[in-house]
Amino acid sequence: MSVKTELTFTLNGRPVTLEVPVEMTALALLRDGLDLKGTKYACGEGECGACTIEVDGVTVNSCLMMAVDLQGREVMTIEGLQTNNALHPMQQSFVDHGAVQCGFCMPGMIMQANYLVKKNPDLTREEMTRGLEGNVCRCTGYSKVLDAVAAVVGAKQEA
Amino acid sequence: MSEIEQYLAPENLASALEVMAAGAVTLVAGGTDLTPQINEGRRSYAPTLINIRHIEGLSGISAPDGHIRIGCLTTVSEIRQSDLLTTAAPILCEAANHFASEQIRNAATIGGNICNASPAGDMIIPLLVLGARVELASWKDGGVVVRQVALKDFFTGPGRTVRRDDELLTAVIFARPAENFIGYFRKSGPRPALEISTVSLGIGGNLTDGRFSDVRVAFGAVGPTPMRGKNTEAALEGKILTPDVIQAAVVAARKDVTPIDDIRATEWYRNHLVAVFTEELLQNVCQN
Ligand SMILES: Cc1cc2nc3c(=O)[nH]c(=O)nc-3n(C[C@H](O)[C@H](O)[C@H](O)COP(=O)(O)OP(=O)(O)OC[C@H]3O[C@@H](n4cnc5c(N)ncnc54)[C@H](O)[C@@H]3O)c2cc1C
Numbered sequence: 001m002s003v004k005t006e007l008t009f010t011l012n013g014r015p016v017t018l019e020v021p022v023e024m025t026a027l028a029l030l031r032d033g034l035d036l037k038g039t040k041y042a043c044g045e046g047e048c049g050a051c052t053i054e055v056d057g058v059t060v061n062s063c064l065m066m067a068v069d070l071q072g073r074e075v076m077t078i079e080g081l082q083t084n085n086a087l088h089p090m091q092q093s094f095v096d097h098g099a100v101q102c103g104f105c106m107p108g109m110i111m112q113a114n115y116l117v118k119k120n121p122d123l124t125r126e127e128m129t130r131g132l133e134g135n136v137c138r139c140t141g142y143s144k145v146l147d148a149v150a151a152v153v154g155a156k157q158e159a
Numbered sequence: 160m161s162e163i164e165q166y167l168a169p170e171n172l173a174s175a176l177e178v179m180a181a182g183a184v185t186l187v188a189g190g191t192d193l194t195p196q197i198n199e200g201r202r203s204y205a206p207t208l209i210n211i212r213h214i215e216g217l218s219g220i221s222a223p224d225g226h227i228r229i230g231c232l233t234t235v236s237e238i239r240q241s242d243l244l245t246t247a248a249p250i251l252c253e254a255a256n257h258f259a260s261e262q263i264r265n266a267a268t269i270g271g272n273i274c275n276a277s278p279a280g281d282m283i284i285p286l287l288v289l290g291a292r293v294e295l296a297s298w299k300d301g302g303v304v305v306r307q308v309a310l311k312d313f314f315t316g317p318g319r320t321v322r323r324d325d326e327l328l329t330a331v332i333f334a335r336p337a338e339n340f341i342g343y344f345r346k347s348g349p350r351p352a353l354e355i356s357t358v359s360l361g362i363g364g365n366l367t368d369g370r371f372s373d374v375r376v377a378f379g380a381v382g383p384t385p386m387r388g389k390n391t392e393a394a395l396e397g398k399i400l401t402p403d404v405i406q407a408a409v410v411a412a413r414k415d416v417t418p419i420d421d422i423r424a425t426e427w428y429r430n431h432l433v434a435v436f437t438e439e440l441l442q443n444v445c446q447n
């Protein structure tokens with residue numbers, strides 16, 4: 001048996017403490033250990049962004065991160081974006097713009113888009129394209145994705 | 160896969176080094192190289208895994224007396240966004256800008272990029288151009304000892320370096336470039352980022368009245384290690400960059416590199432890119 005270690009971190013605003021095998025990835029912990037299936041496993045090697053989560057305010061690929069490295073950190077997954085069962089404005093904008101087809105890439109895409117807009121409220125389309133480089137979508141062709149993100153940026157600027 | 164018997168996440172350097180002195184360890188920082196290598200079976204864990212990300216004092220960029228010091232845990236994102244580096248050594252920000260994706264840049268550390276020792280490691284090229292040294296710490300006779308090694312002498316082969324197993328790379332340091340220092344980085348790949356370099360190139364030096372001096376040239380992915388281009392440097396040192404000098408540098412660059420055929424590109428194509436990029440970067444220098 002591989003060694004386990006105790007791990008405590010904040011997950012979507014709530015403290016979690018549990019034992020994890022040292023080799024486990026953060027992605028496996030979320031999906032299999034904590035049954036949060038929103039974060040997707042696709043390539044498993046950092047190329048596609050389907051597993052994107054926010055850790056201490058920055059996005060990372062959870063398939064490359066070791067679960068034990070979550071110790072003491074603030075983690076947000078796609079499940080943490082909603083409040084009171086209402087879609088987050090970024091999620092709603094993706095729906096409104098028809099930016100979702102099969103949906104598999106979307107949790108990662110939305111986590112990354114939300115992070116980009118939080119970091120830079122004046123995000124240009126060019127900066128969106130660069131910032132979403134690590135998120136691959138096999139369905140949409142990206143232009144509606146960019147429209148959806150641009151609408152959130154626009155709404156924030158008006159507010 | 161071999162089993163990990165012990166996991167440690169020390170908060171101070173001395174305790175990490177003490178464990179490293181006692182037996183075989185695997186170090187992990189961002190994990191963006193290590194995790195895929197383990198998953199693909201190209202590498203296995205030592206009995207002790209040390210997560211170095213919680214060690215105090217190993218991250219951040221500072222400017223101690225005439226130098227720039229980048230802690231090993233500094234991420235590629237932090238380098239890309241650093242005001243200090245944008246002013247003092249923009250060639251590093253440029254390389255960071257062409258590195259992987261935002262999510263990887265947020266996790267990837269400079270220490271991991273150097274210690275992974277890939278011939279295509281992108282941050283290594285600008286650091287060679289800046290004449291950087293690495294700081295290696297180890298535990299000896301009850302205390303921390305530190306040695307410095309010039310980055311150009313650090314690599315011995317693909318994935319291999321002069322770092323001993325009991326040494327941790329704590330920082331990379333270089334003299335703050337002069338006011339008239341000009342440096343450029345160029346990387347090839349079908350996309351701007353998320354691409355392992357098929358060829359990367361950096362050129363830098365001091366430009367005074369059109370004359371280029373203290374020139375350093377570095378190549379990536381065209382030999383067993385990232386390397387300095389001695390012939391190219393000699394062809395440029397102290398010269399005014401006339402079309403003839405640039406052509407001589409292009410010829411010298413082809414002599415410096417020893418590319419191979421692999422899945423990303425052929426030897427012929429890599430040689431071609433070396434020539435094209437050398438000329439392109441020197442034209443950029445001329446425009447200043
Ligand atoms: C999808 C993808 C795209 C990528 N794109 C690029 C790219 O464009 N350019 C590029 O150069 N690289 C790229 N990489 C490779 C990788 O992200 C970088 O090399 C990164 O900087 C490694 O840092 P890390 O902190 O994640 O290292 P880790 O994986 O944690 O460590 C790498 C190695 O260095 C050792 N190590 C780490 N820190 C230290 C230290 N302080 N002292 C001693 N040993 C240490 C570890 O034991 C390990 O062997 C890419 C990787 C992926 C998965």
Ligand code: FES
Pocket residue numbers: 040041042043044045046047048049050051052061062063064
């Ligand atoms: S599953 Fe993590 S990047 Fe593809």
Ligand code: FES
Pocket residue numbers: 099100101102103104105106136137138139140
């Ligand atoms: S919507 Fe199907 S992969 Fe993006």
